[in-house]
Amino acid sequence: MKTNVRKLTILGISTAAAMVLSYVETFIPVSVAVPGVKLGLANLVTLFLLIKLDWKSAAAVSAVRVALTALLFGSAASFAYSAAGAALSILVMGLLKITGVFSPVGASVAGAVSHNAGQILMAIVLMGTREIAYWLPALVLSGVVTGLAVGAVGALLVSKIDLKA
Amino acid sequence: MKNKRLRNDIILSVALLVLAIAAWGVIRFTHKTGEFAVVEIDGKETARYPLGDDMSVEIVTGDGHVNTLVIAGGRASVVSADCPDKLCVKQPAISRTGETIICLPHRLVIRIEGESGVDTAS
Incomplete structure (x- = not known):
């Protein structure tokens, strides 16, 4: 099998960009009492790859980003939360892409909300406390808002950046 | 399209x-107004305090971390913690059954329960 150098390069740059976005995000204070509320800037990259390339590329970059970010800036617990969120998010966005019912903005909203839901599920498993589900409304709310913002920027990137050039 | x-x-x-x-x-x-603030560490109940009595207690979790729980005017809140994110301190005071304050890094849950001691929420 011949290695596709162009694709390899794109995925490498994408991974680096996603990690930088994850890191930059830690400097943006989101002063809410509920853990797990964040902008989700790294989802820009996942969204972009999902639309421009394919699900496998987006999932691979997302997985590598989560693992490396946790290794460099996070902890075992933060890795478990991010991994659960990212896995559910990429699954939902992938399914939505197949159905083609939503634009990138809709996919981003669904991805953000499912990311937060995945984190809550992981927290329930790790903490053994179902009451954490009470955070779900707040996290769905923040997911819609951040998902819309990230989706809008993502849609812009999709229309402006041409990978074939 | x-x-x-x-x-x-x-x-x-x-x-x-x-x-x-x-x-x-x-x-x-x-959810109704609760009677007790129940402290859970690692999913196990370690203490319960009546919401009627104003008090302050330092909760020491398994690995030596400290959260300070305060009950005042029938409401429970965490006023200080030695975790980095201090999310439990930012969480609002709780007084209704099923409401929680959760400190993820210390695996600590403060939960409000009703008079029977049965968790009406689950």
Whole structure:
């Protein structure tokens, strides 16, 4: 099998960009009492790859980003939360892409909300406390808002950046 | 085609928002004023304090971390913690059954329960 150098390069740059976005995000204070509320800037990259390339590329970059970010800036617990969120998010966005019912903005909203839901599920498993589900409304709310913002920027990137050039 | 997808996006976003607000409303209004603040570490109950008595206690979790729980005017809150994110300190004071203050790094949960001691929420 011949290695596709162009694709390899794109995925490498994408991974680096996603990690930088994850890191930059830690400097943006989101002063809410509920853990797990964040902008989700790294989802820009996942969204972009999902639309421009394919699900496998987006999932691979997302997985590598989560693992490396946790290794460099996070902890075992933060890795478990991010991994659960990212896995559910990429699954939902992938399914939505197949159905083609939503634009990138809709996919981003669904991805953000499912990311937060995945984190809550992981927290329930790790903490053994179902009451954490009470955070779900707040996290769905923040997911819609951040998902819309990230989706809008993502849609812009999709229309402006041409990978074939 | 494009307008249809845009319309779907809006439907999805609004539906999620309505769902979140409805769920919040249900949680907010189905729970009565509680009687006890129950302390759980690692999923196991370690102490319970009546909400009627104003008090302050330092909760020491398994690995030596400290959270300070304060009960005042029938409401429980965490006023200080030695974790990096201090999310439990930012969480609002709780007084209704099923409400919680959760410190993820210390695996600590403060939960409000009713008079029977049975958790009406689950």
